[in-house]
Amino acid sequence: MYFPSIPKIQFEGVKSNNPFAFRFYDKDKVVAGKPMRAHLKFAMSYWHTLCSESTDMFGAGTRCMNFGGTTPLEISQNRVAAAFELMEKLEIEYFCFHDRDIAPEGATLRESNENIDRIVPLLKQEMERTGIRLLWGTANCFNNPRYMNGAATSNDADVFAYAAAQIKKALEVTTALGGSGYVFWGGREGYETLLNTDTGRELDHMAALMRMAVDYGRKIGFAGDFYIEPKPKEPTKHQYDFDGATVLAFLRKYGLEKDFKLNIEANHATLAGHTFQHELRVARDNRAFGSIDANSGDTLLGWDTDCFPTNVYDTTLCMYEVLKAGGFKNGGLNFDAKVRRPSNTPEDIFLAYIAGMDAFAFGLLVADKLLADGCLEQFVAKRYASFDSGIGKKIESGATSLEELSAHALAAGEPHPSSGRQEYLESLINQYIVLTGQTL
Ligand code: XLS
Ligand code: NI
Ligand code: NI
Secondary structure, eight states: OOOTTOOOOEEOOTTOOOTTEESSOOTTOEETTEEHHHHHOEEEEHIIIIIOOOOBTTBOOSSOOOTTOSSHHHHHHHHHHHHHHHHHHHTOOEEEEEHHHHSOOOSSHHHHHHHHHHHHHHHHHHHHHHOOEEEEEEOOOSSSGGGTTOSTTOSOHHHHHHHHHHHHHHHHHHHHTTOSEEEEOOTTOEESOGGGOOHHHHHHHHHHHHHHHHHHHHHTTOOSEEEEOOOSSSSSSEESSOSHHHHHHHHHHTTOTTTEEEEEEHHHHHHTTSOHHHHHHHHHHTTOEEEEEOOBOOTTSOSOOOBOOOOHHHHHHHHHHHHHTTOOSSOOEEEOOOOOTTOOSHHHHHHHHHHHHHHHHHHHHHHHHHHHHTHHHHHHHHHTGGGSSHHHHHHHTTOOOHHHHHHHHHHHOSOOOOOOOHHHHHHHHHHHHHHHHHTO
16 A cells, blocks of 8 residues: 555545535436446546656655655556556546557667566556546656757658557557557647747647548547647747647648547646636537546746646536536546645645546536526527528628628618626526535
């Protein structure tokens, strides 16, 4: 046991004073026809949860993540047991990883691949024992110095080939473990200066690698979704996958839109100058909603802080969009989140997950109530009612022209737009949060 002080976390309800209990996440409670666990599909991120020692640019790690191992491979082996103990104790049913999270990078690519092959059977065994599943896999093509100029968008064809080799292996492992998704997050796919960059050529290369990944994945039996995870900047000054809209344009330009969906991360949305809800809406409007990296940014810091999400207002609006999109299919809620550097004990990791899971469970309950009552839907439907008949209907069906609209405007005179009632609607969300709380 790696976390002997932590009990199995149970649902105890809102009145519980036990920090190691869920207050809102009642996994089998049925909401809108499905148990909470099926709506939320929580996943553990291997990298933040089991690899990060909480270093930052100015300081060393504040916790040791060796799990009693002395060699990199031994650490990785022990990490598997720790991962499953943690997920079992937290009732988390999915996980996500990068190739380099599960096994150490070796001196050569061949050695790295062999390291992966030593760990995969252990993961498989634990997955079979517990029923825990792989939400998505990915390749870390950003940490190693070889990727300093990018991976698929490097100026060096040998670097491109190296990334392709890593992605090939990661796809094989994801498929072998029955993963339902494969993520592309373009960690170094961007530029620092346009003075040395052929952006058009780099984007062609990025699309080419994705096309090859789809072809190979389908060939070896990967039936899940490919995702792009948009992020506007960091580590590069400008990342090509800036936001949902940019990614959709890229996918359509290169004919990749059928195989790819979006993996929306809350903190990336805010870095792009959007709200989390905005990015989810863009995905939903374009039928490209896939999965979520659940975390939150710090409004006072301008980088990807990956804080655990605890803001119920945000989780409510997120789950509202998820429900409206028809819920998760292959995707889920991956906690791409890390504890703060001073939260340096194993207990803190558990407390952080409990906080995040409870925040989403509560958000789900509020969103469900909002949708069941339909107050926002009714308001929005009424707000656009002028398009339901008459000239509005003609506009929507493409049955009018500038000539006819001009004649209409001349005859109708000055329009009288209606109030958007923003403040009222915002207070309604608060009201629903309180009303939902009262039912618990
Ligand atoms: C980093 C990204 C990363 C991806 C997976 O900002 O969020 O963690 O989710 O490569
Ligand atoms: Ni992420
Ligand atoms: Ni991120």
